[in-house]
Amino acid sequence: MTAQILDGKATAAAIKSELAVRVAALKERGIVPGLGTVLVGDDPGSRWYVNGKHKDCAEVGIASIQRELPATASQQDVEDVVRELNADPACTGYIVQLPLPKGLDPNPVLELMDPDKDADGLHPTSLGRLALGIEGPLPCTPLGIVELLRRHQVEINGAEVVVLGRGVTVGRSIGLLLTRKSENATVTLCHTGTRDLAYHLRKADIVVAAAGVPHLVKPEDVKPGAAVLDVGVSRSEGKIVGDVHPGVAEVAAWISPNPGGVGPMTRAMLLNNIVVAAERRADG
Ligand SMILES: Nc1nc(=O)c2c([nH]1)NC[C@@H]1CN(c3ccc(C(=O)N[C@@H](CCC(=O)O)C(=O)O)cc3)C=[N+]21
Numbered sequence: 001m002t003a004q005i006l007d008g009k010a011t012a013a014a015i016k017s018e019l020a021v022r023v024a025a026l027k028e029r030g031i032v033p034g035l036g037t038v039l040v041g042d043d044p045g046s047r048w049y050v051n052g053k054h055k056d057c058a059e060v061g062i063a064s065i066q067r068e069l070p071a072t073a074s075q076q077d078v079e080d081v082v083r084e085l086n087a088d089p090a091c092t093g094y095i096v097q098l099p100l101p102k103g104l105d106p107n108p109v110l111e112l113m114d115p116d117k118d119a120d121g122l123h124p125t126s127l128g129r130l131a132l133g134i135e136g137p138l139p140c141t142p143l144g145i146v147e148l149l150r151r152h153q154v155e156i157n158g159a160e161v162v163v164l165g166r167g168v169t170v171g172r173s174i175g176l177l178l179t180r181k182s183e184n185a186t187v188t189l190c191h192t193g194t195r196d197l198a199y200h201l202r203k204a205d206i207v208v209a210a211a212g213v214p215h216l217v218k219p220e221d222v223k224p225g226a227a228v229l230d231v232g233v234s235r236s237e238g239k240i241v242g243d244v245h246p247g248v249a250e251v252a253a254w255i256s257p258n259p260g261g262v263g264p265m266t267r268a269m270l271l272n273n274i275v276v277a278a279e280r281r282a283d284g
Helices: 008-028 044-060 075-087 106-112 124-132 140-150 168-178 197-201 246-250 262-282
Strands: 034-040 063-069 093-096 160-164 186-190 206-209 227-230 234-236 239-241
Touching: 008 044, 008 140, 008 262, 034 044, 034 075, 034 262, 044 063, 044 262, 063 075, 075 093, 075 106, 093 106, 093 262, 124 168, 140 168, 140 227, 140 262, 160 168, 160 197, 168 186, 168 206, 186 197
Parallel strands: 034 063, 034 093, 160 186, 160 206, 206 227
Antiparallel strands: 234 239
């Protein structure tokens, strides 16, 4: 038996068509949601991601606001663009593409953002609200993972979830989401200081592999019937190598492909955050 696919590409497409309906309803009320992106420098990967986000916006009817700065931009230059987007009523949400070029400090930039316009859900206020149980934008990758599991009827309630990696975008924040009453999972966060990774993995009903270590999750460590989400992105000879060994597909009941799994869901949740923010604003 080989694992069933947690199809991020198809699920993201379904979510996008649902969002298109909500965007159309907002437009009836005279509101056009707009996503802003701030891209600093000329890293081709970052440019590719930002372009993808604007393509996604066009698909669902969200307006695009693109701001670009050269790699030589000062801290002040970047912060000025953030102030401008905070003040722009056409921009209902935005992201500052990370990482910023060397010499720029991302934290003061992120803190300066209007938390109500935080499309990534990674603003200190957003993470604080999530910890406190106050409504607000949610981190895109964790939210995408929850949606992907839900829409494939994978049980989260009561599940033992093991997360690999303590990065802010996924590992650090996903436990806050999954341990809410509405999700009700038990979450263990493993990292490079974890003494016996296999011990934790063997009891997991759901594995979220976000360490960025190629093929870290081996078939012999996975509980038969588990759901395994491959979030890691490493590159070898131009191809994506995930954190999950291909042999895991023979043990797990569910597996997310990479590419085609969590990545497209992350993008769909960015759009979701923009639409939700615009609806919140419209409803006061
Ligand atoms: N402020 C900010 N917010 C972000 O959300 C953010 C960021 N900065 N910096 C970079 C990372 C990376 N990221 C990805 C999203 C989707 C795919 C994605 O859709 N990937 C495709 C394939 C891509 C390929 O083939 O290279 C897939 O998984 O199927 C990948 C990577 C968002 N990031």
